[in-house]
C-alpha cells in the first residue's frame with residue numbers, strides 16, 4: 001500500500017510549531033478534551049439524534065472498536081460517503097480513534113468517482129448511508145465491491161441489507177484501541193475540485209488541519225454558546241473546516257446538521273436550534289435572500305452568514321445585512337489549504353467587495369503573471385500560496401504534483417486574483433478550465449472524455465457559461481458524427497455513465513467543426529475559450 005505522507009521541509013515545520021500553529025493535537029485528543037470539559041453540553045443535532053460531547057466521544061469509541069473487530073486495521077483507508085446526518089460525526093471520529101483514514105466522498109458521487117477514490121486511496125472499507133434523497137447506496141456499494149474487490153468491508157448507517165449495519169458492529173470490548181496518531185501524520189484524504197481530469201486526493205495532517213479550523217473558529221468568534229448549521233454537504237471542505245463542523249466542535253459549539261440547504265428545511269432548524277452561524281454557496285444565499293422576507297420562521301438568532309465556494313457578486317452581497325439582519329462573511333478557500341475570510345468587524349465595503357484575507361500571518365501569497373513574475377501591486381495575476389495548512393503534494397500523483405506545485409513548494413491555485421492595499425483578495429476568475437457550478441467544481445477534461453465515448457460524438461469541448469442562478473453552467477460543444485444524437489438523448493446517456501449528476505452538461509450545442517489555426521489544432525484551452533467567446537457574442 002502506498003504510504004500516506006504530507007511533508008513540509010524541516011525548517012518550515014519547526015517554524016509552524018514554534019509559532020504555535022501546530023500544537024500537537026489530534027482529532028481524538030481534541031474531542032477527548034471537549035468531552036472532559038463540557039461532557040453534558042449538546043454537541044451534535046441531526047435527525048432524531050441529540051448527542052452531548054460525552055456521548056459523541058463514547059459513540060466514536062464504540063465505532064472504532066467495531067471497525068477494528070470487523071477486520072479493518074489502523075492505517076487502512078475507508079471511503080466515507082454520508083449525507084448530513086449525526087452519524088457522519090460519530091463515524092469519522094470513530095475512524096480517527098481507530099487510526100483509520102477517511103476518504104471523503106460527496107453524496108452526489110457515483111460509481112466512477114467512488115471507484116476512482118477507492119483505487120487511488122487503496123481503500124479497504126466503504127461507509128455509506130442505506131439511502132438518501134431517493135438513492136440506494138447499497139446498490140452502489142455492490143457495484144463498487146465488484147469493481148474494486150480490495151474494498152472488503154462495507155458498513156451501512158441504517159438497514160445493512162447485504163452488508164454490516166453500523167448499529168450491528170461487534171462491540172469489541174476486548175479490543176484495545178490504538179495509541180493516538182502522531183499529529184504530523186495524515187489524518188484523512190480530502191478530494192480536490194478536480195480542475196484537470198478526475199479528482200485528486202489531498203492528504204491533510206492532524207497538525208495542519210486542526211490549525212486551520214481552530215484559527216477559523218477564532219476568526220468567526222465561536223464559543224460554546226454558538227450554534228453552527230451545516231447546510232452544505234458536510235464532506236465538503238467548506239462546511240467541514242471553515243470553521244465548519246470541526247471548528248465548531250473544537251470551540252465547544254453545537255453542530256446542527258441539515259439534511260438539505262433549502263430554506264424549507266434549514267429555516268425551521270435555525271428557529272428551533274437558535275442557529276448563530278452557517279455557510280452557503282452563492283446560489284443558495286440568493287435563494288435564502290428570496291425566501292427570508294416571507295418566512296414564518298424566526299431567523300433572528302442568525303449572526304453570521306458565510307458565503308463562499310464561488311464568487312458572490314457585490315450587489316448580492318450588499319443585500320445580506322438588510323434582508324437577513326446578520327453579518328456577511330465572504331470565504332474564499334480551497335481543499336488544498338489556503339482559506340481567506342472577511343473579518344466580522346471589517347467595514348461593510350470590504351465585506352461586500354472582497355473575498356477576504358488569509359487565516360494565517362504565515363500564509364504566503366504570490367500574485368504572478370503567466371511568466372512567473374510578480375504583477376504590479378493591485379493588478380490581477382495568478383494566485384500561488386504556501387503556508388502552515390496548505391499541502392505540498394497530492395497523494396500519489398506525480399503528474400499533478402509537477403503541474404500544481406513550484407519547486408519551492410508553492411501551490412498554484414489556478415485562481416486569478418487582485419490584492420487590495422490592505423491585503424484582501426478579490427477573485428477575478430481563474431486560469432484553469434473547470435466549471436464552478438454553484439460551488440461544485442467540474443473538470444472540462446473529465447466530461448469531454450465521457451462525451452467522446454459516445455458513438456455519435458466526433459469531438460467535444462466543455463466550457464463554463466455565465467448563469468444567473470448557478471453562477472456558471474456547463475455547456476458541451478459537440479461535433480457529431482454519423483447519426484447526430486439529440487441533445488436530450490446525449491444528456492440522458494451521460495446520466496447512465498455513473499457520474500455525479502452535477503457533471504452532466506447543462507447544455508449541449510452541436511457545431512460543425514472546431515476552429516483550427518494554420519499551424520494545426522489549437523490547444524484545448526484556447527479552443528474552449530474561443531467557443532465560449534463566440535457563443536456569448538452570438539447570444
Ligand code: J2J
Pocket residue numbers: 192193237238241242307308309310311312330331332333334335336339355413415427430436439441
Ligand atoms: C470565488 N471563488 C471561490 C470565493 C472558493 C472554504 C470555502 C470554499 C472552499 C472551496 C473551501 C471562492 N470566490 N469566495 O475549501 O475551505 C473557488 C476557487 C478555489 C476553488 C476551491 C473552503 N471560494 N472558490 O470552494 O476545493 O476557484 O474549496 O480555488 O471546492 O473554489 O474549491 P474547493
